Amino acid sequence: MQQINLKINNKQYHFLVSAHEMLSHVIREKAGLTGTKIGCEQGSCGACTVLLNNVAVLSCITPAVRCDNAEITTIEALAKDGKLHKLQEKFVEKGAIQCGFCTPGMVMTALSLAPNLNKEAGIDSMKQEIKEGLSGNLCRCTGYTKVIAAVAEYALELNVTRNSDIISENNTNCPKSAVGTPRPYIEAQKKVRGAAEYADDISTRNALHCKFLRSIYPHARIENIDVSEALKLPGVHFISTGIEIPVTFGVLPISQDETAMAVNKVRYIGEIVAAVAADTEEIAVEACSLIKVKYSVLKEFLTIDESLDDAGEDEKIHEYGKFNNNIHKKAELRFGDQQQGLREAEVTTKMSFEFDGINHGFTEPHAATAYWDENGLTITTATQVPHYLHRALAKVMEVPLSRVRVIKPYLGGGFGGKSDPFAHEMIIAHLARKTGRPVRVRLSREEVFLTNHGRHPSKMTVEMGISKDGFLQVLDADIAIDGGAYGSFGVVTSYYNGVLLQAPYKLSNFGFRTYRVYTNKPQCGAMRGHGAVNSRFAVESLIDDLAHKIQMDPCELRMQNFLDSNSLTVGQYRITSNGSRESLQKVMEQSHWKERIGKMEKGKGLGVACGFFISGSALPIIWNELPQSVVHLKLDFDGRVLVTSGSSDIGQGSDTMLAIIVSEVLGLSIDNIFVLGADTLLTPVDFGSYSSRVTFMAGNAAKDAAGNLKKEIIQSIVTKFEINPDELNFHDNRIFTNDKTIDLSWMEAVDILMAKRGAVSVSGKYISPKLGGDFKGAGAGLSPSYSFGAVIAEVDVDTDTGQVKVTNIWGAHDCGKALNPLAVQGQLEGSWHMGLGQAISEQMKYYKGLLFNNNFLEYKIPTSLDTPDIHANIIETIDPEGPFGAKEAGEGAIHPVIPAIANAIYKAVGVRITKLPVNPEDILAMMKLQKTSGGNSK
Amino acid sequence: MTVISENKYISPNSVEQAVSAAVEHKGSYRYIAGGTDVMVNKFQGNDTADLLIDLTGIQGLKEILKTDTHIIIGALTTLEELQNQQLLATHFPMLPEAAKSVASPTIRKSATLGGNLLCENRCIFYNQSEWWREAAGRCLKCNGDICLASGGNKYCYSKFVSDIAVVLISLNAEIEIINEHETSVIPLETIYSGDGINPVLLPKTSIIKSIYIPLIDGNRSAFKKLRKRETLDFTSLTTSLTIKNSGSVRIVLGGAHAKPVIVDGSVEDDLEVLFSQVVSNTRIIENDTYSRSYRKDMIRVFLKRSFVELNSKSPYSITGSNEPQK
Ligand SMILES: Cc1cc2nc3c(=O)[nH]c(=O)nc-3n(C[C@H](O)[C@H](O)[C@H](O)COP(=O)(O)OP(=O)(O)OC[C@H]3O[C@@H](n4cnc5c(N)ncnc54)[C@H](O)[C@@H]3O)c2cc1C
Numbered sequence A: 001m002q003q004i005n006l007k008i009n010n011k012q013y014h015f016l017v018s019a020h021e022m023l024s025h026v027i028r029e030k031a032g033l034t035g036t037k038i039g040c041e042q043g044s045c046g047a048c049t050v051l052l053n054n055v056a057v058l059s060c061i062t063p064a065v066r067c068d069n070a071e072i073t074t075i076e077a078l079a080k081d082g083k084l085h086k087l088q089e090k091f092v093e094k095g096a097i098q099c100g101f102c103t104p105g106m107v108m109t110a111l112s113l114a115p116n117l118n119k120e121a122g123i124d125s126m127k128q129e130i131k132e133g134l135s136g137n138l139c140r141c142t143g144y145t146k147v148i149a150a151v152a153e154y155a156l157e158l159n160v161t162r163n164s165d166i167i168s169e170n171n172t173n174c175p176k177s178a179v180g181t182p183r184p185y186i187e188a189q190k191k192v193r194g195a196a197e198y199a200d201d202i203s204t205r206n207a208l209h210c211k212f213l214r215s216i217y218p219h220a221r222i223e224n225i226d227v228s229e230a231l232k233l234p235g236v237h238f239i240s241t242g243i244e245i246p247v248t249f250g251v252l253p254i255s256q257d258e259t260a261m262a263v264n265k266v267r268y269i270g271e272i273v274a275a276v277a278a279d280t281e282e283i284a285v286e287a288c289s290l291i292k293v294k295y296s297v298l299k300e301f302l303t304i305d306e307s308l309d310d311a312g313e314d315e316k317i318h319e320y321g322k323f324n325n326n327i328h329k330k331a332e333l334r335f336g337d338q339q340q341g342l343r344e345a346e347v348t349t350k351m352s353f354e355f356d357g358i359n360h361g362f363t364e365p366h367a368a369t370a371y372w373d374e375n376g377l378t379i380t381t382a383t384q385v386p387h388y389l390h391r392a393l394a395k396v397m398e399v400p401l402s403r404v405r406v407i408k409p410y411l412g413g414g415f416g417g418k419s420d421p422f423a424h425e426m427i428i429a430h431l432a433r434k435t436g437r438p439v440r441v442r443l444s445r446e447e448v449f450l451t452n453h454g455r456h457p458s459k460m461t462v463e464m465g466i467s468k469d470g471f472l473q474v475l476d477a478d479i480a481i482d483g484g485a486y487g488s489f490g491v492v493t494s495y496y497n498g499v500l501l502q503a504p505y506k507l508s509n510f511g512f513r514t515y516r517v518y519t520n521k522p523q524c525g526a527m528r529g530h531g532a533v534n535s536r537f538a539v540e541s542l543i544d545d546l547a548h549k550i551q552m553d554p555c556e557l558r559m560q561n562f563l564d565s566n567s568l569t570v571g572q573y574r575i576t577s578n579g580s581r582e583s584l585q586k587v588m589e590q591s592h593w594k595e596r597i598g599k600m601e602k603g604k605g606l607g608v609a610c611g612f613f614i615s616g617s618a619l620p621i622i623w624n625e626l627p628q629s630v631v632h633l634k635l636d637f638d639g640r641v642l643v644t645s646g647s648s649d650i651g652q653g654s655d656t657m658l659a660i661i662v663s664e665v666l667g668l669s670i671d672n673i674f675v676l677g678a679d680t681l682l683t684p685v686d687f688g689s690y691s692s693r694v695t696f697m698a699g700n701a702a703k704d705a706a707g708n709l710k711k712e713i714i715q716s717i718v719t720k721f722e723i724n725p726d727e728l729n730f731h732d733n734r735i736f737t738n739d740k741t742i743d744l745s746w747m748e749a750v751d752i753l754m755a756k757r758g759a760v761s762v763s764g765k766y767i768s769p770k771l772g773g774d775f776k777g778a779g780a781g782l783s784p785s786y787s788f789g790a791v792i793a794e795v796d797v798d799t800d801t802g803q804v805k806v807t808n809i810w811g812a813h814d815c816g817k818a819l820n821p822l823a824v825q826g827q828l829e830g831s832w833h834m835g836l837g838q839a840i841s842e843q844m845k846y847y848k849g850l851l852f853n854n855n856f857l858e859y860k861i862p863t864s865l866d867t868p869d870i871h872a873n874i875i876e877t878i879d880p881e882g883p884f885g886a887k888e889a890g891e892g893a894i895h896p897v898i899p900a901i902a903n904a905i906y907k908a909v910g911v912r913i914t915k916l917p918v919n920p921e922d923i924l925a926m927m928k929l930q931k932t933s934g935g936n937s938k
Numbered sequence B: 001m002t003v004i005s006e007n008k009y010i011s012p013n014s015v016e017q018a019v020s021a022a023v024e025h026k027g028s029y030r031y032i033a034g035g036t037d038v039m040v041n042k043f044q045g046n047d048t049a050d051l052l053i054d055l056t057g058i059q060g061l062k063e064i065l066k067t068d069t070h071i072i073i074g075a076l077t078t079l080e081e082l083q084n085q086q087l088l089a090t091h092f093p094m095l096p097e098a099a100k101s102v103a104s105p106t107i108r109k110s111a112t113l114g115g116n117l118l119c120e121n122r123c124i125f126y127n128q129s130e131w132w133r134e135a136a137g138r139c140l141k142c143n144g145d146i147c148l149a150s151g152g153n154k155y156c157y158s159k160f161v162s163d164i165a166v167v168l169i170s171l172n173a174e175i176e177i178i179n180e181h182e183t184s185v186i187p188l189e190t191i192y193s194g195d196g197i198n199p200v201l202l203p204k205t206s207i208i209k210s211i212y213i214p215l216i217d218g219n220r221s222a223f224k225k226l227r228k229r230e231t232l233d234f235t236s237l238t239t240s241l242t243i244k245n246s247g248s249v250r251i252v253l254g255g256a257h258a259k260p261v262i263v264d265g266s267v268e269d270d271l272e273v274l275f276s277q278v279v280s281n282t283r284i285i286e287n288d289t290y291s292r293s294y295r296k297d298m299i300r301v302f303l304k305r306s307f308v309e310l311n312s313k314s315p316y317s318i319t320g321s322n323e324p325q326k
């Protein structure tokens, strides 16, 4: 141990640190300044950036001792006298903050970058400099677009407003109308100051630290676990193994196939075998290394093909299941006659595709703290679905539902990766019960990758047919997905791969067969665009090929095949609002498609694709008669409306959405609205943030609740003044009749409402209408509404190296109505950036079941330099049932971008991409093949 | 295996102090400059040195000087400084370019030239956590019996990854090193062993003090780096080509062997023959994001391009500028 003096944010500290301790650890754990985030601990994400003697450093790889007597500046120092730094203001104003986890690092990097930018060279050149300067800071949410805009604007104004770096706080109050006005998230300031607490930032007194021992075999029987040496280690409080917590769980009632830790056998490399609760993380790690496990190795199944082979009863990954191999789920649906359709179609095409697994890559690693007291279990955890976790914890801990409380703090992104109940949550709940102490856990980035639940690796063969005049006749898909070791959302994923192909085009002969296999790899689950991203890629590639074959413009072909608004798909999805045509039209115009397509030089190309997605699943995961969402409002004497909702804001801005809706209905400014989200004790049930359901469902519930509160207010005023209720307007914090004979301020109205009654609580709910056909499988993909969209991508392919650079993305997305256009744009830009990653650089690579690239250096999320200009367009179709016409914007947009890039590559070099991510080597090989076979298929 | 750490961290003020601390230390030690390579290796458990000897407090190792014959760069110069140095941009524009291709902008503020030259070799089977390496079954470079990347070799060809060394070697740079026995100036390329397990030949106590780059009129050079992303990523293949006024040609490759691959030739040579010679000198194995065959194929592509570029590029001049020196 060494004594060091640090001046952090102008305050002198003396710390006893261990010689090789990192600065990030000292800042967070010893100085308690948790604004500095930890995303990777290996210098590859930038989340931990601070200033050391005014120079930006990555605190996760900076030894603390080196900083003896130095000055450290963290994000907490920037705001002064309660006012944001000008740069922070720009981040807020521009919507550069979504989950906010990358934000402190981004701001600190930008702060040291901005003064050096060349402001005279023109905005484009400066933006390029900013891209370069921020290229070590990964953001998974924003696609960097708004971050770059914020930094650019700050830099340009640097010289102008020299006199004060700090100006008054941004006034985020409600202007004329709340709905449709671009606004930063209500919590953006807290996030940009580093004050928003994420799961690992919340310190609980006396908490023990938990670490795991993980399997090093893909498939093995556990013969013996010896914890005796580990238990002797001073500071170790409890060591737990699988048999102590044998109750199974899983997010779907039909796949309750997980246990908190491996019981009897391990099913993937990385599965938790034992857990230690100790005084410090270091001790817990040390203890794990002292646990001895004896395994006997079983036959492993690592690929889809291996898992389709027959397997002996004791070789099967899971004993349950009706197949004599490792198939988990088979699904098949058919409408019309595909065989006949293919026979009758004038032109057909058939292709096979392969996709690697994709990880969500949220910047905040999983973290949680659990404790027990007289109220039972309380867990604060990075979760997207507090409700399902609530149920799972009650089941596994074997306590009534009333003994569990799940609190969701701020979340550093989810994208589906925080929507299952997780093993580590069960384990710390158990350890906390056993030790009587709070227990805390945070996963390393490697563990996050092993926990996975990401997009399924998939293989599929898809066949389509079309008439010569360009009307789609038939679609038949044969799909296999690799689920990894456990069920997760897999049954839904299986269906989505197929059913979500029945739009956005009219199809009368449509069928699919899909199966999901278990393999001895980390489990797959739901990820943004759930289920249909890969199969959408296949279909959009095939359509491109058909267009090529019948020599028709692929945009026109799509245009004439789109489903109409207010129609039914072949599988009886009810399509209400539909902005497909407007979306495609928009991107065609913006990209100058007509003028450019077919006229570009070799190596350059434009490609197009479309997509659609559900706006909330109409059926709950666990069948019951609860409404999909309930929102409570409470209005008390102080005039503030408290909105409580179980929905999870995971960085997508749903808390702000709720505030906007309540604000709109009541004509009340947002600063009078307080949103309390996702605490299963305090907030009414909402099913959670998955299937793009929150704006539609929680939004509708909030609207219903606000309507009910409005009724109460009207009733009290009508009673007092004896007027007709229809005469009252709610606007601009006032309630008035048209002739202004009654003209009350909000507070006056509140006094009237409260008189002899006190605080008023109301409830609102959303229940999806009955939808769909009554055949088996009819429920999959049913949604009260669907989003639509189109993307055109431009690429530049280096014909010597096969390297692909995406140079432009024009996208348009029909979200019904943008309640908050700034947030919608952010979702779109983020979706397209994420799709870019899957297209170009991201993949989960395995070595004998062991994940190779379990860090942010080798798992390649595009940096700001790899991300082209993204042109986001919002298409509004005003959905008849969405709150104020709104529907989803968080997931659907990812669908078209990936095939658009691939189709652009085809235009550029005549190579059809059938494997993701795009591999330059394959491109070269196929170009060579073309040359030798003499054909340029362009 | 004790919990109470016996780790130490010292910050000597002079090269001599640093060297004697190293000599005297009983356990394992490691010099650290920017620490951007060392600390990650520590995090992953690949570096277990208990004593870290921080060199950054040593004065006099951060200057860039120009003499009549050389440009001399202190080993502790950061990559950001290299990237922004007008003097270098004028004489060896490839050098700032190579510096800029390393890691990320924030890392380059700490990362040093000396550290870059001695950055540990890499392999996808090696740059992993302790747990991972155990699960994979340890490779040669972490005390195992076979090379996992090649599926059984007894020789380790972990990748040599320093992008800047590649450029410096093509410029015939020399380094000044100090240890308890001597101070010497040796050609940079001579310190690389080609053994992926112990890639550096220097006595362990050696400190690199500075780098000497000869000023030769009329050199032209080109630099290329293959990687998935435009930033952050280590090299999958680095090439540098220098054509000298004399007509001699020097090709240096990184990421293609456990050491830099160096081939000398002349502008008169048949390029195909020259390239074949380069390729046959590489030892590329499947230890990277890109496949072995792709990396191999790219050697020719990069070198061809470099030749084309240089033929249309005017030579650098040593008399061009006398920018203020640092
Ligand atoms: C995310 C990430 C990406 C990276 N990308 C690249 C890349 O693209 N290309 C690349 O080349 N590197 C890359 N690196 C590695 C590293 O950042 C650079 O090589 C850097 O230049 C190392 O310098 P340093 O001063 O930080 O070295 P340190 O980590 O301090 O030291 C590295 C080695 O050099 C020794 N050493 C340092 N200085 C001296 C000296 N003066 N005398 C004797 N021994 C010395 C140390 O003992 C150690 O063995 C990356 C690192 C990270 C974290």
Ligand code: FES
Residues within 6 Å of the ligand: A037, A038, A039, A040, A041, A042, A043, A044, A045, A046, A047, A048, A049, A058, A059, A060, A061
């Ligand atoms: S946490 Fe430091 S760079 Fe990722």
Ligand code: FES
Residues within 6 Å of the ligand: A096, A097, A098, A099, A100, A101, A102, A103, A138, A139, A140, A141, A142, A363, A412, A413, A651
């Ligand atoms: S806002 Fe950047 S990672 Fe979420």
